[in-house]
Amino acid sequence: MELHNIERLIEKYFEATTTVAEEEMLRSYFSGDDVAPHLAQHAPMFNYFTQAKKERFTKPVPLKPRKQYLKWVSVAAIAVFICGLYFYQPTPAPVTLADEYTQEEIESAKEAFALLAMNFNKGTEQLYHLEEFEKTTNKFLTKK
Numbered sequence: 001m002e003l004h005n006i007e008r009l010i011e012k013y014f015e016a017t018t019t020v021a022e023e024e025m026l027r028s029y030f031s032g033d034d035v036a037p038h039l040a041q042h043a044p045m046f047n048y049f050t051q052a053k054k055e056r057f058t059k060p061v062p063l064k065p066r067k068q069y070l071k072w073v074s075v076a077a078i079a080v081f082i083c084g085l086y087f088y089q090p091t092p093a094p095v096t097l098a099d100e101y102t103q104e105e106i107e108s109a110k111e112a113f114a115l116l117a118m119n120f121n122k123g124t125e126q127l128y129h130l131e132e133f134e135k136t137t138n139k140f141l142t143k144k
Contacts, residue, residue, distance in 0.1 A: 003036055010042060 009026050012018045018026075029035070030046035097106060 006036075006039065010039070 006026070006029055009018060009022050013023065013026060027046050027050050030039075030043045031050055035043050101109075
């Protein structure tokens with residue numbers, strides 16, 4: 001092969017514009033014994049590609065999934081369930097007012113609420129007077 005042609009193919013190869021046939025020509029050139037000294041630095045790379053192309057994966061590939069993981073998933077689920085039972089704390093029964101407060105405190109609160117309701121009713125009575133005032137005012141304002 002021409003040395004100039006090989007140099008041009010190497011340039012194309014590093015620019016990633018070679019075809020498969022041109023790359024095969026480069027591999028065959030670098031696998032031979034008559035490699036130019038200034039191109040000898042590229043020979044190990046092309047020889048590696050030739051060797052790598054011949055390598056094959058020979059280990060068997062399992063096509064069926066193994067069922068071992070199902071055993072471990074069930075063991076993990078049981079462990080989580082047991083931990084949940086161990087750390088489970090039931091909620092206490094609801095506390096009634098009689099359990100929390102004395103009878104005097106409950107009666108005092110009832111009196112306070114009665115006083116509040118009485119004062120609230122006085123306020124609503126005042127609103128009734130305000131409503132009557134508004135009606136009479138509107139009578140005078142709408143008469144012309």
